[in-house]
Amino acid sequence: EIVLTQSPAALSLSPGERATLSCGASQSVSSNYLAWYQQKPGLAPRLLIYDASSRATGIPDRFSGSGSGTDFTLTISRLEPEDSAVYYCQQYGSSPPISFGQGTRLEIK
Amino acid sequence: QVQLQESGPGLVKPSETLSLTCTVSGGSVSSVSYYWSWIRQPPGKGLEWIGYIYYTGSTHYNPSLKSRLTISVDTSKNQFSLKLSSVTAADTAVYYCTRVRSSGASGYWGQGTLVSVSS
Numbered sequence: 001e002i003v004l005t006q007s008p009a010a011l012s013l014s015p016g017e018r019a020t021l022s023c024g025a026s027q028s029v030s031s032n033y034l035a036w037y038q039q040k041p042g043l044a045p046r047l048l049i050y051d052a053s054s055r056a057t058g059i060p061d062r063f064s065g066s067g068s069g070t071d072f073t074l075t076i077s078r079l080e081p082e083d084s085a086v087y088y089c090q091q092y093g094s095s096p097p098i099s100f101g102q103g104t105r106l107e108i109k
Numbered sequence: 110q111v112q113l114q115e116s117g118p119g120l121v122k123p124s125e126t127l128s129l130t131c132t133v134s135g136g137s138v139s140s141v142s143y144y145w146s147w148i149r150q151p152p153g154k155g156l157e158w159i160g161y162i163y164y165t166g167s168t169h170y171n172p173s174l175k176s177r178l179t180i181s182v183d184t185s186k187n188q189f190s191l192k193l194s195s196v197t198a199a200d201t202a203v204y205y206c207t208r209v210r211s212s213g214a215s216g217y218w219g220q221g222t223l224v225s226v227s228s
Contacts, residue, residue, distance in 0.1 A: 001172075035214035037156075044205055044221050045156065050214035057216075088156055092213025097171040098158040 002027050002091050006101035012109050019076040021104045023089035028069045030093030036065055036074045037088045039103075045088060049074060076106075084108045111136040113206050113219035120225050121200075127193040127224055131206030136217075138187050139164045144209040145189045147180065149202040150221075157202075161209055162189055196226045 003026040013019055023034065032052040037045035047056040049065035052072060064075045076083055089101040117129035131145070138145055146161035160170040162180045170178050179192040193200060203223050207215035 031212075033213055037215075044218035045215075046218075047214055047216050050210060050216075051212055056214075090156075090158075090214070095158075095213065096160070096169050097173070098213060100156040100158065102155050 001097055002029065002094050002099050004089055004091055004099055004101035006087075006089060006104045008104060009102075010105040010107070012107040013079055014109055015079055015081060017079050019074075019079055019083070019106055021074040021076075021087055021106070023067075023072040023074070023101050025070040025072070025091060027094070029072075029091045032068050032072075033091060033093030034065075034067070034072050035090045035092065036063075037090065038083075038085045039088065040085045048087075079108055081108045111208060111217045113208065113217060115204060115206050115219045115222040117222065117224070119223060120227065121196055122228050123197055123226055124195055127191070127196050127200060127226070129191045129204055129206075129222065129224070131189050131191075131219060133187050133189075133208070136208065137184075138182055138189055139184045142211055144211075144213075145182065146207045146209045146215060147191045148205045148207060148215065150205070151199075151202045152223075159191065159193075159204075198226050200224070201226045 005024045007022045034052045036049040039045040053065045086103045092098045112134045144161040147159040162168045177194045182189040203221040205221045206219045208217040
């Protein structure tokens with residue numbers, strides 16, 4: 001099973017700043033099959049990025065994904081107040097099982 | 110627009126079987142392009158993948174749940190279902206059904222349903 005470790009656990013930034021969230025895998029993620037999700041309180045997660053760098057439909061270009069192998073990054077440029085959420089990475093290159101990171105909590109102060 | 114809706118009891122007794130159904134609208138569970146999955150989230154915790162199914166009935170399960178788990182699909186009703194047997198308090202969670210892209214990311218999610226395991 002591939003274990004995903006996200007860092008930092010929590011992050012507090014100001015509107016207009018840039019956020020860099022990391023996701024490290026215990027083994028190489030096959031075909032860079034890695035996704036990022038945003039989850040706000042009381043809501044289901046929303047897919048932001050799939051296959052490491054492809055933006056999902058309707059996702060603003062402020063959100064970008066990069067990386068390969070065992071190291072992946074979600075970058076949110078020009079932070080807005082509504083970006084406050086928990087962000088999860090997920091690998092689906094080696095399944096079962098598909099696995100998720102533990103999440104990064106982003107606060108926009 | 111694809112919509113998914115979970116349904117089932119919100120309270121299950123320990124040792125009994127948790128049963129949930131996901132009804133899909135605006136799309137077909139018979140589509141060759143997608144899988145259909147269940148993901149859960151214990152209160153205040155992270156996400157755990159449970160398993161997924163293809164319209165043919167082919168399944169992939171989380172090994173940690175496999176011995177207690179059955180996922181099935183009913184193409185005539187455009188639904189898929191989850192059964193988890195011998196539940197304990199550790200199975201208390203919000204359960205989500207999702208549509209899975211061919212490569213594996215979940216692009217559409219139901220709103221989630223909280224299932225509590227308690228006597």
